[in-house]
Amino acid sequence: MNKAPIIEIRELTKTYRVGEVDVQALRGVNLTVGDGEFLAIVGHSGSGKSTLFNILGGLTPATSGTIRLGGEDLLAMSDIERTKLRRGTVGFVFQKYNLLPTLNAHDNISLAEELAGRRHMEEAWFQDVLATLGIAHRLNHKPRAMSGGEQQRVAIARALVNRPKILLADEPTGNLDTENSAAVLGILRGLNKRYGQTILMITHNPEAADFADRKVRMKDGRVLEE
């Protein structure tokens, strides 16, 4: 890896309290991700992949360790600062698309812009993104009128509209058939190549992981380099 690091994680731990039992989800994660890198994280259920993503996305705080995101100390951030992080620095793509069902595709994307207080949707680069995603003609449709593949493309567009430094994709093809999976993975690969978009992707699928520049495995709350 010869690119400047955008994510540096050292000795990261996360302990959940479930009832009266402490559950150690992360037990000292060390990971460095270069700017513009496409990294796949594989591992069994319960290995800590989603917890790592949730911490990187600022959805939950870590217990100990350090994370530097674009040079900023994530663990030192307040709740509000982590909320701001989700508006601009990281973008999420989920397995279940997670589009708001009451809004059409255009409005789902616009809402993300509005929350970030920015306007990128009309810009040329984003029009190019929409063209790459192949959803420009589906923007007036609500999620229920779209296929899974189309919904996931809209979710990717929404995640990218604020030009995040990092795109976190949690099982982005988990709900898609083979054809749509290949299309979405191709799109992610293309975004990475064309715009230098840093992408971290969780996947169970080895074929999907092959689309990435690098693959790491998580096991029992730790990252094992491959």
Next chain:
Amino acid sequence: MTNKLVLENLKHRPIRTLLVLFAIAIQVNLMLTLVGMSYGMLNDFQRRSRGVGADIIIRAPGTSVLGLSAPSMKEGMVSYVLKQPHIASAMGVTVHSMEGFLNSVTGIDLKLFEQFSGGFVFKQGRPWQGDREIVIDEYYAAQRKLKAGSAVNMLNRDWVVSGVVESGKMSRIFMPIQVLQDLTSNTGKFSQIYVKVDDPKRVEEVVAQLKGLPGLAENPIYSMEAFTSLISIDNAPGLRPFLNVIVGLSVVIGFLVVFLSLYTAVLERTREIGILKSLGATPFFVITLLFRETIALSILGGAMGIGFSYLSQWLIAVLVPASLQMQIVYEWWPISISIAIFASLVGALYPGVKAAKQDAIEALAYE
């Protein structure tokens, strides 16, 4: 976009939205109808009091502006009043309370009434010609479906309606004064005396002069202008507390309806709340989203409630025009909608806080 999200959320569950709107409309209509009835009935009483054409009213001791006591002024009181300076004419009447708020039957001397007030304008029939005939006004006739020649039982006695008159003078039902006095065991006694002065400019002077008479020391005496100005909600016994109770009840209804509706909405939208948070929505944004929805529902429901109040007014005018009157009180439109918004926001508070505090990860995992 936020407003569009609010609108789309409302459209997403049309039945629930309609039910909440309907409940808020009922709440606003309840306030507007009761306030409108209070104002309407008091204004009608005011109009009928003015319609007599008197300058001064002398009431029996122990009566309030809107309350009656037993007729206790002796007939001689009228001639006593007539002897005072600047008195042009005086007419004693006997009033007996009937069903409904501010409704009564009034016993009058028809000849004297014609001289004093210009008489009735008959819409049907003629004046009474015997002790078993009465005259009613058009609203009472409409409510009881009576017309000239109809038989009616009143004060445990059968009567014939001899005529139906235009409303606007004293009561809705009139009968010969001696008959009413005898029937109510008040023979020779008046409830109130209407007085006209020789010069309208002297009314206050004459009121002061009458108040100074030893024979009228205990009688409430008002200029007609002062009397009608006292006919207000605050002078109607128990009316203000009653209205306050109704407003309080409507606040509780609004609170409960919005609370239950938004509570279920928040449960239903758990995942959406998680999505919003993953996009960078603050807890404040989430709570204001629900508040905007609440305010939109309250304003729309309030507008529906205003529409319903016209329906209430029409129903009252058609079904019970004599017993109840309702007017549209425009000043209460913003008041009732503000109360509805307040009650709804209180109802939205707990669901809103619950939504704002929702853990984003748990919310995103919600099925």
